[in-house]
Amino acid sequence: MKIGYRTIKTAIGTPIAITLAQLLGVTNYVSAGILTILCIQPSRKRSVLSAWHRFLACTLAIVFSFVFFETIGYNPISVGIMLAFFIPTTVFLKISPGIATSSVIILQLYGAGHISTAFVIEEFLLILVGVGTGLLLNLYMPSLDNELTIKQQKLEENFRTILQEIALYIRDKNQAWDGKELTEAEQILQEANDLVARDRENHLLRNKHPYADYFVMRTKQFALLQRMLPLVTRLPNTVTISEKIACFFEKLADAVHPGNTAILFLDELDELHKAFDQEPLPVTKEEFETRANLFRLLHEIEDYLILKKKFKTSDVKKNKKTGAEQSAT
Structure with missing residues (x-):
């Protein structure tokens, strides 16, 4: 059985991202590992584009979450309504590859029950650690x-x-x-x-x-x-x-x-x-x-x-x- 470079990078990057998130005091530090797994790509170009799309999508997710959750409330219906607007927006902005990553952020904000400035900063740290770790690992690509x-x-x-x-x-x-x-x-x-x-x-x-x-x-x-x-x-x-x-x-x-x-x-x-x-x-x-x-x-x-x-x-x-x-x- 052959182990590919993406598998190796995922195995290395996930614990690194979780460790960094823990050191920075992020509450949902495990999510940093999930973000890194989602950001590992087969090429440098795709990696850079993926990191950019995911960062923008996650930032947009925080804005949408604040508007919809604080207006409609923290309930399953508000999640559905928000996604009905959020997903078409990411498609329109051509950042739809970031939907899966931003969903992690959306559900964390929903689970918190309240969006404070400190929690938003924590989420941005989570995004930077998770996406950044995946991007840095993808800078190394073996010669073909x-x-x-x-x-x-x-x-x-x-x-x-x-x-x-x-x-x-x-x-x-x-x-x-x-x-x-x-x-x-x-x-x-x-x-x-x-x-x-x-x-x-x-x-x-x-x-x-x-x-x-x-x-x-x-x-x-x-x-x-x-x-x-x-x-x-x-x-x-x-x-x-x-x-x-x-x-x-x-x-x-x-x-x-x-x-x-x-x-x-x-x-x-x-x-x-x-x-x-x-x-x-x-x-x-x-x-x-x-x-x-x-x-x-x-x-x-x-x-x-x-x-x-x-x-x-x-x-x-x-x-x-x-x-x-x-x-x-």
Whole structure:
């Protein structure tokens, strides 16, 4: 059983908040622990917003409690009437996440039977201790870079397998593949994009995330791979150029990595297009269908490579003397 960071923070923060409230002489010191539990959030951004929403909601709750309880009286009906006005107000002010926290304050004020200045000050101390403890604990968030690197490596392994299986099917219509890498890749992309979104919320002053563009690019490439598969499975036969295209996909599979050498494969793809144009015209219906699907497949893989080319600065540099392109070390 894995214990998460939120659980650990809750286990540490609750006794700290209760202890601080006791030291400050707050009567309902246990409520400080409840407020801290409610304020523990999965990211720094959510934590700051949560603390602000809860503080405002609790302050508003004190005002509403004073007006309604002192006017209507300390009875269950006044609680219901007050909540009927209080909850829509928090929704209107966009601080509804603080409803649960402020309810603790409302019920304490109701239970006191009288709202004095000293008791209001005590409630504010309770809010500051409970919400503040949760906020301070949430300032520490573990880095997600290792998890994202693992996702990246696993995703690239799946991409290699998918490209290799496409090559095998083009060459000899190999149908032994169960396609599990497609399901895995889709799940990895979803999890990785969720991690990137959460990690962004942990870095309030960082505008650009190192993995954001990468996984967006891979998500678009994955959509293209999904579009390629029906084209491959509709190849009724092999033609002369099929072997060259299969070899191209194999080389592409071997070169799946975080870097950017797409320009090399785009150059090779241009040569494939030229070879394709020089092929004799199809004679049979099967040859026509095969050529048509292979032609569409080349356009899909070109879009796949263009996405990688635009992703980041190329790792390939030209030799100024020879004009030849070389892979950067």
